Amino acid sequence: MTQQTISETLFESYCQKHAICHSRIPTESDKRTPDYEIILKENLVISEVKQFDPTQEEVHLQKQLEEHGSTEVFGGKPGQRASQKIIDGTKQLRLLAKDKYPTLLILYNNVPITNRHVDPYAIKTAMYGLEEVVFAVPEETSVAPWVSDRRFGGRRRVTPSHNTTLSAVAVLYVNHNVGTPYLHIFHNIYAALPVNPEWLRNPETQHFKLEAKERDKKQFQEWIKV
Numbered sequence: 001m002t003q004q005t006i007s008e009t010l011f012e013s014y015c016q017k018h019a020i021c022h023s024r025i026p027t028e029s030d031k032r033t034p035d036y037e038i039i040l041k042e043n044l045v046i047s048e049v050k051q052f053d054p055t056q057e058e059v060h061l062q063k064q065l066e067e068h069g070s071t072e073v074f075g076g077k078p079g080q081r082a083s084q085k086i087i088d089g090t091k092q093l094r095l096l097a098k099d100k101y102p103t104l105l106i107l108y109n110n111v112p113i114t115n116r117h118v119d120p121y122a123i124k125t126a127m128y129g130l131e132e133v134v135f136a137v138p139e140e141t142s143v144a145p146w147v148s149d150r151r152f153g154g155r156r157r158v159t160p161s162h163n164t165t166l167s168a169v170a171v172l173y174v175n176h177n178v179g180t181p182y183l184h185i186f187h188n189i190y191a192a193l194p195v196n197p198e199w200l201r202n203p204e205t206q207h208f209k210l211e212a213k214e215r216d217k218k219q220f221q222e223w224i225k226v
Contacts, residue, residue: 007051007108008035010172014181018202022047025096034092038104040199045167046097047104048089052081052117054110062113079126079155081117082107086126086157086169094165102167102193104185109171118171120208120223123186127169128210129156131220150220164192180204186223197226 015022021039025046036047054062089105097103109118116122125131132153137145157163170185182204187194189210197207208223 005049005051006110007049007106007172010108010174010181011036011047011049011106014172014183014204017180018200018204020200031095032092034096034103040195043102043196043199045102045104045195045199046093047106048092049106049108049172050085050089051108051110052085054113058111058113065113077155078116078130079122079124082122082126082169083155083157086163086166090157090163090166097193098165099192102191102195103165104168104170104195105166106170106172106183120184120186123169123171124210124223125152125155127156127158127186127188128152128221129154152221158188158190160190163188164190167191167193167195182206184208187226 012022014020015038023037025033025035025037027033034046034048036049038045038047085107086105090103093103093105107118107123109115111117129152132151133147134149134151136147158166166188168185168187168191170183172181172183174181183200183206185195185197185200185205185207187197187207187209200207207226209226211221211224
């Protein structure tokens with residue numbers, strides 16, 4: 001039996017605290033099945049738990065921080081690692097859930113040096129794409145270019161026709177003052193079978209969705225609490 005990850009232990013603790021019926025899905029040797037079935041207000045939801053562990057670079061940076069109190073400058077493309085988790089997780093969820101059940105992809109950050117893999121902006125760009133600004137350039141050279149649109153661009157993982165099996169991405173956090181796990185759930189506006197926020201209301205859970213599809217073209221869409 002594979003050793004349980006930190007994220008799986010925390011997720012089970014969260015379920016136990018809130019009396020959420022949950023069970024492990026048996027693994028199959030030739031398939032990468034999802035991790036859990038959970039019951040939310042009598043609704044079966046298929047769930048996959050994934051964890052970000054430190055890369056070699058992040059281990060190096062953590063050592064620098066502990067030894068010197070500072071690190072080299074580091075960064076990366078917004079939402080890059082979360083994007084890959086969505087690709088991998090949705091493939092697993094699709095095996096059991098496509099056209100049958102809502103799904104949750106639960107992400108946990110086990111990287112001490114940074115929280116950037118699971119911050120709300122990373123999740124937004126991983127799901128809907130990198131934000132881009134579109135400039136209109138007039139033929140008349142005396143007229144200055146202007147911003148005609150602000151929108152999502154490339155590297156999107158959910159669209160009206162792609163990864164609609166994914167109902168939401170949930171980020172699992174820990175309140176280190178009391179050791180309590182909690183969830184922020186970011187809903188997929190294109191989900192074929194959404195998770196209703198009313199199925200999971202408690203003090204350790206917050207729900208977010210993207211602003212309306214009919215939007216002001218001069219503004220980026222942001223997460224709003226629901």
